[in-house]
Amino acid sequence: MEVPKIDIRISYDTMKGEFKRVFLKCGMDLEKSEVCAKIHTESSLDGVYSHGANRVARFFNFVQKGWVDVKAEPSLEKSFGAVEVWNGNRGPGILNALFATDRGIALAEKHGIGLVGLKNTTHWMRGGTYGKYAAEKGYVAVCWTNTESVMPPWGGREVRLGNNPFVMAAPSEEGPVILDMAMSLYSYGKLQVTGLAGKKLPFPGGWDKEGNLTDDPRALSESLRLLPIGYWKGSSFSFMLDILAAILSDGLCAAELDNIESGNCTGCSQIFILIDPEKIGGREYSGKVIRIAKEHIKSSAPAEHGGRIQYPGEGSARSRADNLKNGIPVDEGVWERICGL
């Protein structure tokens, strides 16, 4: 996995232009290339480097291998009231997920709430993208995806659970609040960055090969025994997200995704629940609640252990402002590889 060592900074426009060139070279049409380039650039812009620039060359590779079909379009499989099930036909995960979010918004517009189950899709990159997209249009979003197994269940030592990201977002005139949370305490990307820097993790992140809890990132990269958030709790949460993704999209669960030869979320199931706050207390009420809740947490005295008191999405908003001004950090090797495609 590539990891940004943050060697150079590239402007938003340059980065997006370069990504677009790569997506066009993948065989995507102009409009789709523009969308995918924008989403990848914005992920890096918002500080989610793991799913921005760092995924572009890998995406190119997946297309070449035939794991992602850039020409595929989602097709409707079922529709009932406020619920729709779509087959992603293994098209680009970003395009399928944006499409599903738009369908969910249309359903929410009509019914107050909408559920879109998207089966047989591919990696959606940064999950927060869809929460942000919906919240910026004024909607509440609850979304998640399943993945192949990458984490042991509580009480076990072999990988049997996905690291299923869970997203919740709400609109406010000060900008959306967005939770974008994977089920392991640390990502493999974080392990690699920390390991390369010769550092320890802030808190134990899993078990080493001998079954000892450890804060050594290298030991965890080797054992593959990541700790779920909240130990047994995150293990159960991950299980539920996996089965509900499959049940609500008429799609596949982790156990089945593990048997698909092409890895990295190929064939996965995603859920998009969209709600229109205008049909409840209004968008202004959403903003009001968020303002009160933000002020509330920030009124706490700071902890001795450090860490900033922040609302979900505040870190990304800060990275965005900084990166717009100073350029988007990208590892030189990663950037060169993209430019060479």
Place this chain on the structure above:
Amino acid sequence: MEVPKIDIRISYDTMKGEFKRVFLKCGMDLEKSEVCAKIHTESSLDGVYSHGANRVARFFNFVQKGWVDVKAEPSLEKSFGAVEVWNGNRGPGILNALFATDRGIALAEKHGIGLVGLKNTTHWMRGGTYGKYAAEKGYVAVCWTNTESVMPPWGGREVRLGNNPFVMAAPSEEGPVILDMAMSLYSYGKLQVTGLAGKKLPFPGGWDKEGNLTDDPRALSESLRLLPIGYWKGSSFSFMLDILAAILSDGLCAAELDNIESGNCTGCSQIFILIDPEKIGGREYSGKVIRIAKEHIKSSAPAEHGGRIQYPGEGSARSRADNLKNGIPVDEGVWERICGL
């Protein structure tokens, strides 16, 4: 807080009968007393002692103080398509939440999915009750409640976040799977049980008064600095559940609940999202996915650190079977107090 020292065992019927007598004495009518007695007894039966027998005397006390109005009925505030907003009018939390779940089921029956926002209600006791209730009728449920502040936000040392339980449930012919997860790693009940036994927590559960991470339950009962699941992640998750509960019910958030004189969830907001899998892949498909996923996690080799590999709800099902056979454990003092009411 009372904690079961598991001194005596009471049969299901005896326990339910005694609870019913207390609820009748609270001024509840016969039918409502029957329902509340059943739910409290089933929580203890399923091993959720903290929200079964241990809450009955406290509920009686809350009614006497006027914090819960046993005569109140929910009233419809807003309705749009598949969304309804109800005012709980501070009636009994269990009855309001069951009512909301039933409304959600009716909406899901009609639209495939239904959202019920319930504002101004009272403590719903065991959150898993509503997931289980819906899943046993064949529906998928996603529910949560907000609460007053009981936990510091990440980076802060004063309580500013609720310990908002989050529930997900799905049906299968082998019995439902149910996630019922609060946002702190350990509950205050767990701290008290462990502290009374002179033991340490299995993992650090928060910060002591000086800001050191500790596994000493007594230090945490004193500092009130519980650790959210996944550290910063659970802090953000709790924030989102709080604001979304308020936004989607047109109700109050934690910052506002903190200003209500009567505590313990009085006036809180709850969300019930119900989905009919029959409108997607069918109930049999739900059962099939669950069966595959259960087998998958259980096929892992066991971890050295112990702990059982189990699906969400498996522990409760085991307690239920044991307690039905041998009687439901209850602390002698708690039981005597109930019998003396």
